[in-house]
Amino acid sequence: xxxxxxxxxxxxxxEGQNVTLSCEQxxxxxxxxxxxxxxxxxxxxxxxxxxxxxFQKGDIAEGYSVSREKKESFPLTVTSAQKNPTAxxxxxxxxYSRGTGELFFGEGSRLTVL
Amino acid sequence: KQEVTQIPAAxxxxxxxxxxxxxxxTDSAIYNLQWFRQDPGKGLTxxxxxxxxxxxxxxxxxxxxxxxxxxxxxxYIAASQPGDSATYLCAVGDDKIIFGKGTRLHILP
Numbered sequence: 001x002x003x004x005x006x007x008x009x010x011x012x013x014x015e016g017q018n019v020t021l022s023c024e025q026x027x028x029x030x031x032x033x034x035x036x037x038x039x040x041x042x043x044x045x046x047x048x049x050x051x052x053x054x055f056q057k058g059d060i061a062e063g064y065s066v067s068r069e070k071k072e073s074f075p076l077t078v079t080s081a082q083k084n085p086t087a088x089x090x091x092x093x094x095x096y097s098r099g100t101g102e103l104f105f106g107e108g109s110r111l112t113v114l
Numbered sequence: 115k116q117e118v119t120q121i122p123a124a125x126x127x128x129x130x131x132x133x134x135x136x137x138x139x140t141d142s143a144i145y146n147l148q149w150f151r152q153d154p155g156k157g158l159t160x161x162x163x164x165x166x167x168x169x170x171x172x173x174x175x176x177x178x179x180x181x182x183x184x185x186x187x188x189x190y191i192a193a194s195q196p197g198d199s200a201t202y203l204c205a206v207g208d209d210k211i212i213f214g215k216g217t218r219l220h221i222l223p
Protein backbone atom coordinates (compact mmCIF):
# COMPACT_ATOMS: atom_id res chain seq x y z
CA UNK A 1 0.00 0.00 0.00
CA UNK A 2 1.18 3.53 -0.71
CA UNK A 3 1.80 5.78 2.20
CA UNK A 4 4.16 7.49 4.60
CA UNK A 5 6.02 5.49 7.24
CA UNK A 6 7.51 7.10 10.29
CA UNK A 7 9.76 5.27 12.74
CA UNK A 8 10.16 4.77 15.57
CA UNK A 9 6.67 5.44 16.90
CA UNK A 10 8.00 6.10 20.40
CA UNK A 11 11.51 7.22 21.29
CA UNK A 12 13.17 8.05 24.59
CA UNK A 13 16.34 10.04 24.75
CA UNK A 14 18.69 11.26 27.43
CA GLU A 15 19.60 14.90 27.50
CA GLY A 16 22.62 15.66 25.33
CA GLN A 17 21.97 12.91 22.80
CA ASN A 18 21.14 13.37 19.14
CA VAL A 19 18.32 11.25 17.71
CA THR A 20 17.18 10.69 14.15
CA LEU A 21 13.54 10.18 13.16
CA SER A 22 12.89 8.31 9.94
CA CYS A 23 10.31 9.26 7.30
CA GLU A 24 9.84 7.21 4.13
CA GLN A 25 7.19 7.64 1.45
CA UNK A 26 6.35 5.46 -1.55
CA UNK A 27 3.89 7.90 -3.10
CA UNK A 28 6.46 9.36 -5.51
CA UNK A 29 5.83 12.79 -4.00
CA UNK A 30 8.20 15.66 -4.67
CA UNK A 31 7.70 17.64 -1.47
CA UNK A 32 8.22 16.47 2.09
CA UNK A 33 7.69 18.26 5.41
CA UNK A 34 8.48 17.91 9.10
CA UNK A 35 6.16 19.39 11.71
CA UNK A 36 6.26 19.51 15.48
CA UNK A 37 3.11 19.37 17.62
CA UNK A 38 2.95 20.24 21.30
CA UNK A 39 -0.08 19.58 23.54
CA UNK A 40 -2.95 21.90 22.69
CA UNK A 41 -1.01 23.43 19.84
CA UNK A 42 -1.29 23.28 16.11
CA UNK A 43 1.50 22.06 13.87
CA UNK A 44 4.66 24.13 13.51
CA UNK A 45 6.87 23.70 10.48
CA UNK A 46 10.46 22.61 11.16
CA UNK A 47 11.92 21.93 7.69
CA UNK A 48 10.60 21.22 4.24
CA UNK A 49 12.04 19.93 0.99
CA UNK A 50 10.62 20.52 -2.46
CA UNK A 51 13.16 18.47 -4.39
CA UNK A 52 15.98 16.02 -3.79
CA UNK A 53 19.18 17.57 -2.39
CA UNK A 54 17.38 20.77 -1.43
CA PHE A 55 15.55 21.82 1.75
CA GLN A 56 14.49 25.00 3.51
CA LYS A 57 14.07 26.04 7.13
CA GLY A 58 10.60 26.38 8.49
CA ASP A 59 9.52 28.50 11.44
CA ILE A 60 11.30 26.53 14.19
CA ALA A 61 14.42 24.99 12.58
CA GLU A 62 16.88 25.76 15.40
CA GLY A 63 18.26 22.57 16.95
CA TYR A 64 17.13 20.36 14.06
CA SER A 65 18.78 19.12 10.88
CA VAL A 66 17.55 17.21 7.82
CA SER A 67 18.80 15.65 4.60
CA ARG A 68 17.10 14.74 1.33
CA GLU A 69 19.45 12.42 -0.51
CA LYS A 70 16.63 10.31 -1.97
CA LYS A 71 13.18 11.31 -3.16
CA GLU A 72 11.46 8.85 -0.84
CA SER A 73 13.36 9.66 2.36
CA PHE A 74 13.52 12.76 4.58
CA PRO A 75 15.08 11.98 7.99
CA LEU A 76 15.00 14.51 10.82
CA THR A 77 17.78 14.74 13.42
CA VAL A 78 16.94 16.31 16.75
CA THR A 79 20.24 17.58 18.09
CA SER A 80 21.33 18.30 21.64
CA ALA A 81 21.03 22.00 20.76
CA GLN A 82 17.23 21.70 20.73
CA LYS A 83 16.29 23.00 24.18
CA ASN A 84 12.84 21.46 24.48
CA PRO A 85 12.68 18.43 22.18
CA THR A 86 9.89 16.48 23.88
CA ALA A 87 7.05 16.60 21.36
CA UNK A 88 5.05 14.72 18.74
CA UNK A 89 6.77 14.85 15.33
CA UNK A 90 4.82 14.50 12.11
CA UNK A 91 6.15 13.92 8.62
CA UNK A 92 4.10 14.74 5.53
CA UNK A 93 4.43 14.69 1.77
CA UNK A 94 2.74 16.26 -1.21
CA UNK A 95 2.87 15.49 -4.90
CA TYR A 96 3.56 19.08 -5.84
CA SER A 97 5.95 21.58 -4.36
CA ARG A 98 5.27 25.14 -3.20
CA GLY A 99 2.24 24.15 -1.17
CA THR A 100 0.03 23.48 -4.17
CA GLY A 101 -0.79 19.84 -3.57
CA GLU A 102 -2.76 17.81 -1.08
CA LEU A 103 -0.81 16.96 2.05
CA PHE A 104 -0.60 13.42 3.43
CA PHE A 105 0.74 12.50 6.86
CA GLY A 106 2.47 9.63 8.58
CA GLU A 107 1.35 8.35 11.98
CA GLY A 108 3.90 10.39 13.89
CA SER A 109 6.84 9.80 16.25
CA ARG A 110 6.61 10.73 19.92
CA LEU A 111 9.95 11.80 21.40
CA THR A 112 10.44 12.02 25.14
CA VAL A 113 13.61 13.41 26.69
CA LEU A 114 14.36 11.93 30.09
CA LYS B 115 3.72 36.32 7.42
CA GLN B 116 0.72 34.02 7.00
CA GLU B 117 -1.28 33.39 10.16
CA VAL B 118 -4.14 30.91 10.48
CA THR B 119 -6.76 31.14 13.22
CA GLN B 120 -9.44 28.62 14.13
CA ILE B 121 -12.50 29.46 16.17
CA PRO B 122 -13.78 28.04 18.45
CA ALA B 123 -10.88 26.24 20.14
CA ALA B 124 -13.29 23.65 21.52
CA UNK B 125 -16.91 22.73 20.87
CA UNK B 126 -19.37 20.26 22.39
CA UNK B 127 -22.69 19.56 20.69
CA UNK B 128 -25.38 16.90 21.03
CA UNK B 129 -25.46 14.09 18.51
CA UNK B 130 -27.48 14.84 15.39
CA UNK B 131 -26.85 18.57 15.27
CA UNK B 132 -25.35 20.37 12.30
CA UNK B 133 -22.27 22.42 13.11
CA UNK B 134 -19.80 24.85 11.57
CA UNK B 135 -16.08 25.18 12.24
CA UNK B 136 -14.27 28.34 11.22
CA UNK B 137 -10.82 29.04 9.82
CA UNK B 138 -9.39 32.44 8.92
CA UNK B 139 -6.10 33.42 7.30
CA THR B 140 -4.31 36.73 6.92
CA ASP B 141 -2.81 36.51 3.43
CA SER B 142 -5.27 35.72 0.66
CA ALA B 143 -2.54 34.77 -1.84
CA ILE B 144 -2.91 31.04 -1.24
CA TYR B 145 -2.84 28.05 -3.56
CA ASN B 146 -5.30 25.99 -1.58
CA LEU B 147 -6.85 25.28 1.82
CA GLN B 148 -7.09 21.86 3.37
CA TRP B 149 -9.12 20.51 6.28
CA PHE B 150 -7.82 17.63 8.39
CA ARG B 151 -9.05 15.45 11.20
CA GLN B 152 -6.74 14.27 14.01
CA ASP B 153 -7.61 11.59 16.55
CA PRO B 154 -5.67 11.59 19.86
CA GLY B 155 -2.07 10.44 19.44
CA LYS B 156 -2.48 9.91 15.72
CA GLY B 157 -1.40 11.55 12.50
CA LEU B 158 -3.65 13.78 10.43
CA THR B 159 -6.22 12.51 7.96
CA UNK B 160 -7.08 14.71 5.01
CA UNK B 161 -10.79 15.51 4.75
CA UNK B 162 -11.14 18.08 2.00
CA UNK B 163 -8.85 20.14 -0.23
CA UNK B 164 -10.14 23.34 -1.83
CA UNK B 165 -8.05 24.85 -4.60
CA UNK B 166 -7.84 28.65 -4.68
CA UNK B 167 -10.05 28.77 -7.80
CA UNK B 168 -12.83 26.78 -6.09
CA UNK B 169 -15.46 27.98 -3.64
CA UNK B 170 -16.42 24.71 -1.99
CA UNK B 171 -15.88 20.97 -1.78
CA UNK B 172 -18.15 18.24 -0.46
CA UNK B 173 -17.52 14.75 0.84
CA UNK B 174 -20.41 12.87 2.40
CA UNK B 175 -21.66 14.83 5.41
CA UNK B 176 -18.82 17.35 5.13
CA UNK B 177 -18.86 20.57 3.15
CA UNK B 178 -16.02 23.08 3.11
CA UNK B 179 -16.24 26.56 1.66
CA UNK B 180 -13.54 29.05 0.79
CA UNK B 181 -13.77 32.83 0.49
CA UNK B 182 -10.29 34.03 -0.44
CA UNK B 183 -11.20 37.70 -0.53
CA UNK B 184 -12.27 37.70 3.11
CA UNK B 185 -9.65 35.16 4.21
CA UNK B 186 -12.17 32.66 5.55
CA UNK B 187 -13.12 29.02 5.26
CA UNK B 188 -15.83 27.03 7.00
CA UNK B 189 -16.23 23.30 7.53
CA TYR B 190 -19.88 22.25 7.81
CA ILE B 191 -20.65 18.88 9.39
CA ALA B 192 -24.19 17.64 8.93
CA ALA B 193 -26.00 15.30 11.32
CA SER B 194 -23.07 14.94 13.70
CA GLN B 195 -22.22 11.54 15.19
CA PRO B 196 -20.11 10.51 18.21
CA GLY B 197 -17.49 9.17 15.77
CA ASP B 198 -16.95 12.73 14.54
CA SER B 199 -15.32 13.59 17.86
CA ALA B 200 -11.75 14.64 17.06
CA THR B 201 -9.61 17.72 16.51
CA TYR B 202 -10.15 19.45 13.19
CA LEU B 203 -7.34 21.50 11.68
CA CYS B 204 -7.18 23.72 8.65
CA ALA B 205 -4.03 24.51 6.69
CA VAL B 206 -3.33 27.00 3.94
CA GLY B 207 -0.82 26.40 1.19
CA ASP B 208 1.34 29.18 -0.14
CA ASP B 209 5.14 28.83 -0.31
CA LYS B 210 4.81 26.80 2.87
CA ILE B 211 1.86 25.01 4.41
CA ILE B 212 0.71 26.73 7.60
CA PHE B 213 -1.70 25.25 10.16
CA GLY B 214 -4.16 26.67 12.61
CA LYS B 215 -4.26 25.36 16.19
CA GLY B 216 -7.40 23.34 15.57
CA THR B 217 -10.87 22.96 17.02
CA ARG B 218 -11.47 20.10 19.48
CA LEU B 219 -14.91 18.73 18.74
CA HIS B 220 -16.87 16.54 21.15
CA ILE B 221 -20.17 15.04 20.03
CA LEU B 222 -22.36 14.11 23.01
CA PRO B 223 -24.26 10.81 22.59
